[in-house]
Amino acid sequence: MLVLLLMGAGWGLTQPMTKIVVSAGYQPLGLIFWQMVIGVLGLGAFRYLVGKPITIPRQLWWFFLLIALLGTVLPNSFSYRAAVHLPAGVMSVIISLVPLFAFPIALMLRIDRFNWLRLGGLLVGLIGVAILTGPDALPDASMVWWLPIAAIAPLCYGFEGNLVSKWGMHGLGPGHVLFGSSVLGAIVTLPMALISGQFIDPRVAWGVPELALVISSLIHVVVYTAYVWLVSRAGSVFAAQVAYVVTGSGVLWSMLLLDERYSYWIWAAMLLILAGMFLVQPRQGKRVAQ
Secondary structure (H helix, E strand, C coil): CHHHHHHHHHHHHHHHHHHHHHCCCCCHHHHHHHHHHHHHHHHHHHHHHCCCCCCCCHHHHHHHHHHHHHHHHHHHHHHHHHHHHCCHHHHHHHHCCHHHHHHHHHHHCCCCCCCHHHHHHHHHHHHHHHHHCCCCCCCCHHHHHHHHHHHHHHHHHHHHHHHHHHHCCCCCCHHHHHHHHHHHHHHHHHHHHHHHCCCCCCCCCCCHHHHHHHHHHHHHHHHHHHHHHHHHHHCHHHHCCHHHHHHHHHHHHHHHHHCCCCCHHHHHHHHHHHHHHHHHCCCCCCCCCC
16 A cells, blocks of 8 residues: 555656646657656666566567557647646646546447446546536636647547557566657657757756656656556556546645645546546456556
8 A cells, every 4th residue: 555655646746747847848749758768768777687678579669659659659748738738736637537538448449348337437527527627617717728638648548558458568568568668759759859849958957847857757667667566466456546646646746846726626526537537447357458
């Protein structure tokens, strides 16, 4: 349980860190490239020290690229855009929509069965989202247009988890997949960042936003490794409960570090979405996306 709480607190911290990073005016592709590079260096060093393979089989490049696109490039491109306009606490609530998206995707891919209780959870979560779009929920009514942009990230994660659940990881461990996808992701996003003019020169004067990017990227590597370990020890259903901690801690970190305050509508929406998550999550013994 302690590991679960620490993981959730760490992942939740990345939400206000993202808000700090985008406050410097950096563009998504430049941020994603350096996030990938930091991930490669951090995870690569860890895997080398513990004797894990760091090879990237050529025949699986397509798979690494798919995971990079669905797990980082696409969701972070939209998240960084939305984070400029939305409070970090609201972003933490939106990211908790992953299970709500994952359930209908699983039905579409025929890797899960219809369940009335889980359908009820989906509807409860959607009511929470509807509350977020109300005129009095957000600090500025114009922010509502950025909610669908922010929701693209959990949609991508829902697809990623279900695709891995359906077709597996081709005999590789999760850490190996994350390392390989980070390498391919860095290779792909570098020319994109350069051509679009979004590349970030690391020789700039370093300040809080630059340090926040490094901290957020390293937290992701550490927490993801801990998550994989927890899945192997306690099972995927128990480990999936980290999503609740991520949402709650993301809101609390945002209040503490960014001095954000939220309306009663946002708190009500968060409670409904979390309740929907609880109902939608697969029960113990059910197959879940890795």
